[in-house]
Amino acid sequence: MMKKHRNLLNYSFDCLRRYRMRTAVILITFLIATTMISAVLFTKDGLEREAELSVDSSPDLTIQYIKAGRAEPISTAYIDDIAKVEGVDRVLKRTWGYAGIGSNTYVVVGLDPTGLDYSRGVITSLESGRFLMPEDDGTGNVVVGKLIAGMLKVKVGDDMILLSESVDANKFHVVGVFSDESSIYTADMIVMCLSDANDFFKMPEGMVTDLCVYVEPDQIPNNVAAKMTSMPNVRILDQDLLLRGYRAAYGARGGIFTTLWTILLVAIALIAFSQAIVVGHESKFEVGLLKTFGFSTLDIIEVRLVESAVLGFFASSLGMIIGFVYAAYFNAPALVDILLGWAFLPKEFHLPVLVSATSVFSIYAVTVVPLLITTVVPAWLNAITDPELAMRRAAA
Amino acid sequence: MIEVRNLTKIFNRGKFNETVAVSDISLKIKDKSIVALTGPSGCGKTTLLSMMSLILTPTSGEILYDGDNLLSGSDNFKTNFRRMNFGFIFQHINLLPQYTTIENILLPLYAFDADPKEYEERAYSWLKKLGIYDRATHLVEQLSGGEQQRAAFVRALIREPKYIFADEPTVFVDEETSRIIYRIFMELREAGKTIVLSTHDPELIKVADEVYRIKRGSLA
Numbered sequence: 001m002m003k004k005h006r007n008l009l010n011y012s013f014d015c016l017r018r019y020r021m022r023t024a025v026i027l028i029t030f031l032i033a034t035t036m037i038s039a040v041l042f043t044k045d046g047l048e049r050e051a052e053l054s055v056d057s058s059p060d061l062t063i064q065y066i067k068a069g070r071a072e073p074i075s076t077a078y079i080d081d082i083a084k085v086e087g088v089d090r091v092l093k094r095t096w097g098y099a100g101i102g103s104n105t106y107v108v109v110g111l112d113p114t115g116l117d118y119s120r121g122v123i124t125s126l127e128s129g130r131f132l133m134p135e136d137d138g139t140g141n142v143v144v145g146k147l148i149a150g151m152l153k154v155k156v157g158d159d160m161i162l163l164s165e166s167v168d169a170n171k172f173h174v175v176g177v178f179s180d181e182s183s184i185y186t187a188d189m190i191v192m193c194l195s196d197a198n199d200f201f202k203m204p205e206g207m208v209t210d211l212c213v214y215v216e217p218d219q220i221p222n223n224v225a226a227k228m229t230s231m232p233n234v235r236i237l238d239q240d241l242l243l244r245g246y247r248a249a250y251g252a253r254g255g256i257f258t259t260l261w262t263i264l265l266v267a268i269a270l271i272a273f274s275q276a277i278v279v280g281h282e283s284k285f286e287v288g289l290l291k292t293f294g295f296s297t298l299d300i301i302e303v304r305l306v307e308s309a310v311l312g313f314f315a316s317s318l319g320m321i322i323g324f325v326y327a328a329y330f331n332a333p334a335l336v337d338i339l340l341g342w343a344f345l346p347k348e349f350h351l352p353v354l355v356s357a358t359s360v361f362s363i364y365a366v367t368v369v370p371l372l373i374t375t376v377v378p379a380w381l382n383a384i385t386d387p388e389l390a391m392r393r394a395a396a
Numbered sequence: 397m398i399e400v401r402n403l404t405k406i407f408n409r410g411k412f413n414e415t416v417a418v419s420d421i422s423l424k425i426k427d428k429s430i431v432a433l434t435g436p437s438g439c440g441k442t443t444l445l446s447m448m449s450l451i452l453t454p455t456s457g458e459i460l461y462d463g464d465n466l467l468s469g470s471d472n473f474k475t476n477f478r479r480m481n482f483g484f485i486f487q488h489i490n491l492l493p494q495y496t497t498i499e500n501i502l503l504p505l506y507a508f509d510a511d512p513k514e515y516e517e518r519a520y521s522w523l524k525k526l527g528i529y530d531r532a533t534h535l536v537e538q539l540s541g542g543e544q545q546r547a548a549f550v551r552a553l554i555r556e557p558k559y560i561f562a563d564e565p566t567v568f569v570d571e572e573t574s575r576i577i578y579r580i581f582m583e584l585r586e587a588g589k590t591i592v593l594s595t596h597d598p599e600l601i602k603v604a605d606e607v608y609r610i611k612r613g614s615l616a
Contacts, residue, residue: 007506018494289490292451293544294479296472384471388452391490 008299012306019282027315029271030367033264034319037366039327039335040154040260041359042320046352055239059092059212060221062237063228071235073207077235082211087219087228093208095197099162099190106148106188110163110208113137125186129156129176136175137193143176147187157265162190164200172196176392231301250333261366269370287382299384304379305372320355320363328353398559398590403457405443407462417443418454419613425592425606428532429568430585432604433594438553440613441594442487442563448592449482449561479507483552485562487594489544489553491536497523497543498532501551508555522550526576541568549577553584560584562593566600578603 016023052231063082065074079091087388095110113132131143144154154160162170178186189285193198215224225236287300295303326332331351397526405418418440427433432443446452448459450466450569458465466477473560492499501510526546528539536544544570552560566574574597581591593600601607609616 001509003511004507006510007508007510007512011506014495014499153473275544285490286492289492290503290507291475292449292478292484293507294475294482296475297508299507386452 001151004299005302008302009306010154012303012310015303015307016311019384026269026311026371029267030312030315030371031319031322033267034363035323035326035365036335037260038320038323038359038363039332041363042324042353042355043332043335043351045359046354048247049142049354050352051243054246055243058239058242060215060239061213061225061228062242063091063211063213064209064235064237065235066235071210073203073209074211074234076206076208076211078211081231082213082228085224087215087224087227088221089216091216092212093194094212095201095203095209096195096211097197097201099159099164099200101148103154104143104151104188106190108190108192108197108200110192110200110251112194113240125179127177127179129174131168131176132191132193140170140172140192140193140196141175142172142190142192142196143178144174144191145178145186145189146180148190149174151172162200164202166202170200217394218298265366265370267376277296281324283379284382284393285391286388287379288385288392291383291387291390297380300379300383301376305378308375309368309370312371313364316364316367319367324353324355327351397427397460397462399460399463400424400444400448400456401423401458403444403447404455404458405440405447405452405560409455416613418447419609420457421615423608423615425590427590428520428585428588430581430593430603431589432607433592433610434596434607435610435616436602437527439610441610445561445563445592445594449484449559451454451477451484463500470487479504481558483555483557483560485545485548485552485560485565485593487563487604489541489548489568489587491544491548492602496533496535497528497539497547500536500547501554502506502555504551504555507513511514517555523547525539525580526550526573542570542573545569546573549580558588558589560589560591560593562591562595564595564597566595566597568578 015061063074063078065078076093080091082088082091092115094112097108098105099108100106108179111132113136114134126143127146129143130140144160149155152160154176158174160172160174160278162172164170172190172192175187178189180187194208197203203209213224215221221238222240225238228234228236237326290300290303291297301369327335328351385393400421400423403418403421403612404416407413407415407417421440421444433444435441443452447454447457450459454467457467459467461477461481466474469477484541487507491497494504498519501523502515502573505512505515520529520532523546526549528543531543531547532560535545539547545565549565552562566577569577578600581593581600584591585605593604595601
């Protein structure tokens with residue numbers, strides 16, 4: 001039986017060659033569609049991965065002070081109350097905000113270097129230099145993101161100037177550069193010691209932006225958070241909530257992806273169907289002829305299945321490769337603004353692209369499956385018709 | 397032996413354009429013979445031939461090959477029977493235009509567990525016999541009607557089937573090729589093949605062992 005299957009396989013490839021126009025139309029359509037959708041999906045996957053890495057670097061719980069529904073600086077007096085909650089390991093102060101250099105805006109984060117957990121998250125992953133230590137407090141030493149280092153052309157040992165809200169020039173000294181393990185999270189980040197950040201942002205005495213709570217290793221953060229709900233005017237953010245926030249921002253992008261998927265599906269179904277009609281008469285005749293020669297219904301389905309699968313998989317795979325290159329190496333021009341939304345993306349920044357098995361499978365599912373259905377089903381219908389009638393109808 | 401019992405074919409049954417193409421025909425065809433079906437155009441020759449060769453399902457009746465009623469078999473069974481036993485020469489030739497002559501000839505072999513290339517020598521030998529050896533690698537759309545008919549002839553014989561069904565096999569060929577075809581049919585009969593053909597060609601009718609005349613779907 002092997003020779004027969006080889007014959008059918010050869011015949012399928014011959015069909016691709018013979019129906020050149022249909023092959024070309026489907027190939028081009030699939031290439032455009034899968035290039036677009038794979039660039040979007042791979043970038044979305046990359047952004048979601050970034051979000052997960054970012055959340056890994058976050059404290060178990062983040063406590064913010066809420067006034068009139070908005071986050072405002074929180075008093076460090078809360079620390080004593082929070083530290084008394086059962087299951088809380090330690091509470092760290094954090095002050096963060098934004099600063100401009102030229103026309104660009106960067107994230108400035110002030111951390112208490114005495115209590116940082118260096119064992120987890122990407123925030124301590126450095127390309128060069130060192131991370132902040134307790135003795136850096138008040139010295140103006142900073143660790144900067146790789147993107148900033150590249151844009152400002154600074155390296156470990158160099159000084160840099162940041163303008164505060166009051167447009168005062170503040171000089172800082174670079175002691176470390178983040179690696180690009182988490183490109184988005186640390187790319188535009190400047191990390192400094194808490195007192196330096198408080199000075200820079202001119203925070204009132206005893207106030208910080210938020211409090212970072214780390215729970216004991218055997219505790220579940222949500223359970224610990226539940227014990228803090230009685231505290232007045234605070235919002236407690238756990239890692240799941242942060243992740244959902246990131247995903248909402250970077251992930252689905254408010255239905256854009258759904259729309260793209262729908263357009264893709266409809267386009268592919270229409271094109272595949274129209275091509276099935278274009279070659280329909282010829283194909284109908286051919287199926288009738290093959291049946292006359294003794295090709296069984298299964299043989300004909302096998303031929304059409306292989307033909308469509310080869311075409312669909314080849315076009316989709318090629319489209320995915322082009323989509324990956326388009327996003328990873330060319331930063332997906334025309335798509336990048338939709339993908340990142342409000343997120344700041346300097347031109348030097350490279351999109352974090354990730355090829356996930358789910359996305360690859362999804363793309364194959366929405367491209368190859370409709371093609372298989374629109375080619376195999378008509379072939380099957382023709383194959384179960386009397387060969388003479390199939391040929392006669394095709395000739396009519 | 398092929399035996400046809402009370403074969404009827406009605407197209408578009410129950411509709412306003414219902415057509416009785418073949419009505420209650422019974423006939424017997426002995427093995428190793430040439431049988432000609434004749435009659436005016438539209439009399440039902442092709443429909444009868446198609447039903448006998450199992451590519452068209454009759455409305456009623458029976459078709460027996462060596463005593464077995466093949467119409468009671470499944471579609472798969474009929475397909476297998478066709479593959480193993482039948483060769484076809486169609487009135488409209490029915491070659492695939494994007495294929496070369498030799499590719500068209502070898503096409504039926506794709507359904508077999510065999511390498512079509514093993515049959516190339518036989519195919520070229522037939523092409524030589526029919527005078528179109530030099531057209532083997534040409535696309536069939538580049539061939540004349542007569543050359544296409546001869547290519548279709550070779551395609552039908554490539555597997556040396558037991559039964560050959562030919563619908564107007566000499567309609568597009570010149571006199572000389574017609575004579576070659578008559579001779580080949582006779583040689584095939586000598587080789588034990590059974591040939592059922594529909595034709596208007598009086599010379600071909602002369603070659604037949606038995607002639608059935610059909611008029612308005614019935615035996616005249």
